[in-house]
Amino acid sequence: MKALQGIEGQLEWTERSAPECGAGQVRIRVAAAGLNRADLLQRAGLYPPPPGVTDILGLECAGVVTEVGSGVTHRVGDRVCALLAGGGMAEQVVVDGRHALPVPEGLSLTEAAVIPEVYATAWLNLFRLGNIQPGEKVLLHAGASGVGSAGIQLCKVFGNPCWVSVGSAERLAYCESLGAQGGVLREEALDALKDFGPFDMILDPVGGKYAALNSQLLATDGRWVIIGLMGGRKAEMDLAALLAKRVQVIGSTLRSRDADYKAALLAELQEKTWLLFADRTLATRLERSFPIGDVEAAFAALASNQISGKVALVIDDSL
Missing domain, CATH: 3.90.180.10 (Medium-chain alcohol dehydrogenases, catalytic domain)
Structure with a gap:
């Protein structure tokens, strides 16, 4: 072949x-x-x-x-x-x-x-690891990416207002068309995310570059799920901020999960979303x-x- x-x-x-x-x-x-x-x-x-x-x-x-x-x-x-x-x-x-x-x-x-890849990734990290509950606020970095696009739509369907960071005004408009409440341009006004927070959960494919800001943006008992390191693997931050707010920092990769875990995840994804693809809600x-x-x-x-x-x-x- x-x-x-x-x-x-x-x-x-x-x-x-x-x-x-x-x-x-x-x-x-x-x-x-x-x-x-x-x-x-x-x-x-x-x-x-x-x-x-x-x-x-x-x-x-x-x-x-x-x-x-x-x-x-x-x-x-x-x-x-x-x-x-x-x-x-x-x-x-x-x-x-x-x-x-x-x-x-x-x-x-x-x-x-x-x-399969982006929706399984979004479902795993938002609902299984991030444990978002209806009404909780979510921040999606790189919101116009494949995972971000899936995440915005899932948040809209399951009752979670979400905001994004993106690279351009066009990509912000795209995210808002999918259901994002709003967001910021990462090279211009990243700190403006504080106006929308605090967030109960952050889905973060950036890593090091955003670490200090994320610790400020999270709410008490917030969850910070790191799925990538586009912004570097090292960061300096004040751990007291995480401690005081009881923040959970969760590292996540899907590719290396075992076969049984993936099978259960996909079965759950199919049960919760497949009809939503068929009727074009997703x-x-x-x-x-x-x-x-x-x-x-x-x-x-x-x-x-x-x-x-x-x-x-x-x-x-x-x-």
Whole structure:
């Protein structure tokens, strides 16, 4: 099969051995794969796959089931989207059957390909780890990102007013169109977030650069969930502020979670949101799709930080 690998900064669509399909697994003929910032980092050598996971890029995909192992409920021919630890940017992928969900009614395979990673990430960190309750206020840094776009919509649906930090007025308008109450431009008025706080929960893909400010923005018993380090891995801050407000600081990654944890998370996500995709209450926010032959352009588009929402790679447009 053909698959996309990123080695020392170079992308190569090359021949790789097709994986075996064992008990509890399904083989998917991939129609499209979602492109995420983690793929940019892996390409650059900064985010290696967990032990035992393929080095083929791609944390989410959608396609058609072509083979099933024993003990799974999927059937050959099912249209599914899947959460992966790697391997989605390939002509086929094998995955734990519990990590492949039916494509929500009315969505194309390309649209469905960009759901699993960002929505599972947003659900995990907002509702499971962040434990937000109806009415609690949420701050989403990088609000126009894929995870941010998902998070804003989930907050709106489940009754949590949210605010964002973004890079431009256009991206702030985009976030407000999804349901954000408002926000600030990170290079101009980040401190103005204090006017909207305090926040019960902050979802933070930035890390070090925002640490001191986040400690000031959080409410008593607030939760600060760190999912990335775009602003650096080190910070100097006053821990007394966290202590006095009983703040919880939670580090979170989804990729390295075990199979059972991911299966339970995806089952919960499907139960709570799948009908909302079908009736378009929730949207994939797929901004651009690229054929696999234009993979360099796709990576460049995401790296430009000008994309609001998601990018997909179309691998087989015949499905």
